[in-house]
Amino acid sequence: MDRRSKHLNSEVRGVIFAEHQRGNSQQGIGRLLGRPASTIGRELASGRQDDGRARRVYNERRARCRRKRKLVEWADLYRFVHGKLVHLCWSPEQLANRLRRMKPDDPAARVSHETIYAAIYAQPRGGMKDAMIRALRQAKPKRGNTRRTAAACSMVPET
Numbered sequence: 001m002d003r004r005s006k007h008l009n010s011e012v013r014g015v016i017f018a019e020h021q022r023g024n025s026q027q028g029i030g031r032l033l034g035r036p037a038s039t040i041g042r043e044l045a046s047g048r049q050d051d052g053r054a055r056r057v058y059n060e061r062r063a064r065c066r067r068k069r070k071l072v073e074w075a076d077l078y079r080f081v082h083g084k085l086v087h088l089c090w091s092p093e094q095l096a097n098r099l100r101r102m103k104p105d106d107p108a109a110r111v112s113h114e115t116i117y118a119a120i121y122a123q124p125r126g127g128m129k130d131a132m133i134r135a136l137r138q139a140k141p142k143r144g145n146t147r148r149t150a151a152a153c154s155m156v157p158e159t
Contacts, residue, residue: 007058008035008043016043070111071119077109081116086135092116 008016012033019029026044030037071078077099084090084098092113103109120132 008039013043016040020044069119070108070115077111078119081111081119082132085116085120085132089135091136092120 012035015033016029019032024032026037026040029035029040033040071081080099081095084095085092090098095116096111096113099110120136
């Protein structure tokens with residue numbers, strides 16, 4: 001089994017509880033699913049049945065452990081950043097410095113230039129993302145290093 005995530009999904013939970021009802025051991029269930037027996041034991045000990053409630057509790061816990069995003073579309077900070085970036089063509093560095101000077105005692109009202117760049121490039125495709133990328137001084141459609149394959153690297157002439 002290909003295990004891409006260490007979190008159990010509802011299908012795997014269902015298999016765990018079904019196999020447990022059949023009398024299969026934790027080790028047997030673990031071998032069947034390609035998971036450690038301790039994971040199976042923890043899931044059985046929690047007693048969660050896959051009735052929808054478990055999914056809701058899981059999602060609530062995951063949401064609490066994630067970092068809160070500072071630049072969300074409906075927030076005042078986002079509107080300020082978007083307005084200065086798109087309409088006044090400020091750079092993310094200028095925006096970050098201005099926010100730092102405007103609110104020196106309120107860390108929640110400031111963002112770094114990296115956060116601004118991340119928010120721009122994390123937007124879904126569409127007019128809003130295109131407008132924000134065009135507003136940057138170097139309007140690159142993607143961010144980060146371009147990936148090269150081994151074949152492309154071998155074609156570079158040696159000096």
